[in-house]
Ligand SMILES: C[C@@]1(CC(=O)O)C2=NC(=C\c3[nH]c(c(CCC(=O)O)c3CC(=O)O)Cc3[nH]c(c(CC(=O)O)c3CCC(=O)O)/C=C3\N/C(=C\2)[C@@H](CCC(=O)O)[C@]3(C)CC(=O)O)/[C@H]1CCC(=O)O
């Protein structure tokens with residue numbers, strides 16, 4: 001089934017992960033990163049999850065799932081190795097209108113987890129609508145080699161330029177032209193090679209004065 005791909009803000013929202021193994025751990029880490037309040041429910045935990053509990057990054061209920069455990073959740077994950085338990089979680093979520101990811105039954109899920117490359121505010125997500133997760137993983141690895149850390153800097157820089165353009169200039173056509181030129185410029189390659197002076201030259205050429213890395217509040221380093 002074709003699915004809507006969205007990026008959702010879960011900061012401060014409750015996320016319940018049922019199960020405490022390898023797959024549950026993989027579901028918890030991005031939730032922690034986006035500052036959700038994560039609760040894990042499982043009779044026992046994998047070592048990595050035990051550490052996350054020890055460091056206060058997830059709340060832990062040491063028990064088997066029972067109906068009502070999803071109360072107040074903005075999102076839920078059924079990641080136990082018991083298909084019947086995962087189905088019970090799916091039923092409660094469905095009855096309560098809570099989006100749920102059932103890790104052994106895509107047909108019962110209201111969403112699935114894409115394979116993700118993160119570079120600062122740039123997120124590249126790959127999904128096959130649940131058909132071929134191993135393919136998503138392979139493509140994620142290919143993308144990770146093409147889009148390195150320099151894209152985090154590029155996205156940050158373009159965010160600053162865009163903010164400044166939008167606050168000081170309401171000529172949208174002109175702004176679009178500048179931002180499109182920046183997106184198609186060699187700025188990522190320049191960042192990758194530490195050529196910040198050349199980045200400055202490009203900014204001057206494409207945006208005009210007032211857009212140095214300093215003006216934009218971005219760290220300025222000496223270049224060779
Ligand atoms: C992308 C990724 C994200 C993540 O989980 O964070 C992810 N699976 C990953 C890896 C992976 N999963 C599996 C293998 C072994 C090879 C294989 O079976 O193909 C590998 C590959 C590996 O590990 O190398 C086994 C597997 N996966 C699912 C089932 C159940 C079923 O299909 O019934 C089974 C059989 C379980 C069993 O054996 O019983 C189901 C789902 N897995 C999804 C996501 C969702 C669809 C994503 C999409 O639309 O493409 C979906 C539908 C639900 C969900 O979990 O959201 C993550 C890669 C992270 C990365 O590396 O970036």
Ligand SMILES: NC(=O)c1ccc[n+]([C@@H]2O[C@H](COP(=O)([O-])OP(=O)(O)OC[C@H]3O[C@@H](n4cnc5c(N)ncnc54)[C@H](O)[C@@H]3O)[C@@H](O)[C@H]2O)c1
Pocket residue numbers: 018019020021022023024041042043044045046063064065079080081082083085103104133
């Ligand atoms: N979606 C995916 O990407 C993917 C990949 C591989 C496997 N899977 C599926 O994910 C499931 C979990 O795999 P795993 O490798 O994490 O297993 P695992 O054996 O490492 O962990 C299973 C966890 O479930 C917990 N559990 C068992 N009964 C429970 C209950 N009643 N209530 C709450 N927790 C309970 C256990 O304590 C354990 O922490 C399997 O069903 C597998 O088919 C999904």
